[in-house]
Every structure is written in C-alpha cells, then in structure tokens.
Amino acid sequence: HDPKRLHLMQGSLEDYAEEGGGSVETHSLMGTNDQYSEVVGKSCINCFDQGILNTTRLYHAYYSTTKPQYHSNVTSATNICGKIEVLEAINDILDKGNSQRKITKESFKKAVILDTRGSGYAKKGHMPSAIHLPYTKIATAANSLVMNPKTELKKLFEERGVDYSDPELKIILSCGSGVSVCHGYLALKELGRDITEENTRIYDGSWAEWGKEDGLPKVLPDEK
Numbered sequence: 001h002d003p004k005r006l007h008l009m010q011g012s013l014e015d016y017a018e019e020g021g022g023s024v025e026t027h028s029l030m031g032t033n034d035q036y037s038e039v040v041g042k043s044c045i046n047c048f049d050q051g052i053l054n055t056t057r058l059y060h061a062y063y064s065t066t067k068p069q070y071h072s073n074v075t076s077a078t079n080i081c082g083k084i085e086v087l088e089a090i091n092d093i094l095d096k097g098n099s100q101r102k103i104t105k106e107s108f109k110k111a112v113i114l115d116t117r118g119s120g121y122a123k124k125g126h127m128p129s130a131i132h133l134p135y136t137k138i139a140t141a142a143n144s145l146v147m148n149p150k151t152e153l154k155k156l157f158e159e160r161g162v163d164y165s166d167p168e169l170k171i172i173l174s175c176g177s178g179v180s181v182c183h184g185y186l187a188l189k190e191l192g193r194d195i196t197e198e199n200t201r202i203y204d205g206s207w208a209e210w211g212k213e214d215g216l217p218k219v220l221p222d223e224k
Helices: 013-021 033-040 042-065 083-095 120-124 150-159 181-190 206-210
Strands: 111-115 170-174 200-203
Touching (some): 083 200, 150 181, 170 181, 170 206
Parallel strands (some): 111 170, 170 200
16 A cells, blocks of 8 residues: 555545544545645646546547547437335334334345445444445455355345345345445346336435435434
C-alpha cells in the first residue's frame, strides 16, 4: 500500500472499520492545493482539479476518431422501482401474516425484500420484513468481484426461505445506496431465475432514501 497514491476500495467503509481498518472519518477536500499536495502529491491534486474536464476532452477526442467496439441498445434503466412499490410489498407481506401483522412463512408467498448490505443492516436498521442477504456471502472472501459457486448461492436463498425459482414471487432488492443490490441480482441470474421486469425489482433509492423518510416504516436497532 502506497499512502501517497489514491486507491479504490471494494466494499463499504463500515466493513473496512469493522475488519480493523481503523476509524472512519470524514474529511473535506475544500481548500487550497498546498494543503493536500504534501499528502497525495501535486499530480493527484491536479487530477482533482482537472479530472472531469480532462476526461470529457478525452471522451470527445476518442469518439471523434475511433469507431466504438461495443454497442448497447439499452436506452433506460430496467427493473427499477421506487419507495411506493416497496411500501406496497411490505404491507402485502405483513398482511399475509396474522392479525397482529406478525411475519410467518405464509407472508412471503407473493413478495420478498432482500437487503444486501453488510453490517449496516443491523447497525442502522432495515425495512420491516426485509431479509438480510449480505453481499459478502454472495461474493468470495478473496475477491468481492467474484461470486461463490452456484451450490453456495442456492444454499443462501434456501436458508432464508426464498424460492427464487418461482416466477410468480416478486423479489425486491435493496441495500445501502443501490450498489450492492447488483450482487443479489447477479446471483439470481446465475441461479437461473426467470427474471422479468415485473418479478425482480431493484430499489435504487435503498436505505439512503428510506432511512431518511420519517413517514416510512423501519425496524431500528433499539427496537429489536
């Protein structure tokens, strides 16, 4: 590790701190270049200052002289849902329980919410009825960009009582900010789920949105 270089980190800052990475503090990059040049170097500061501008110039230069190698027909995001659809699913799940809206096995006949966060699920709270399926269980311990074998993925869903093979079951994926939901979505693809626009949804607002809204139901740490 070279402290004078910038690095990209896989996973969350919360997981980093839990694994002994030290305290997580927030710093602002607002200030003069001289304040930070001794830490990250002049070249990095210039990258901060001019990175977006340079990237834009390179993009236009490349595509004005080079024929793109790949093409995509996707014009808009698919399988995305908002908080209203999530709330409807929660009410449906709870209504399938008993008169006290307690969750039972029958609750998940039509819909299920999978939360792929790491430690944030327990530390920050979660949506009522949401089932914890941490992305760290989906990916290998050595590399979070590589998924575990199908046998292990299948076991993860079975242990949580999620019948991923049922095309009539609506599965909504949520996480902290709409990033690690991709692990859950790809796991479902890997297991051969017949994914449609209607039966597999990604709540891109995730806990970053849900947790801030006072009117939305939550299960908070001190309520467990």
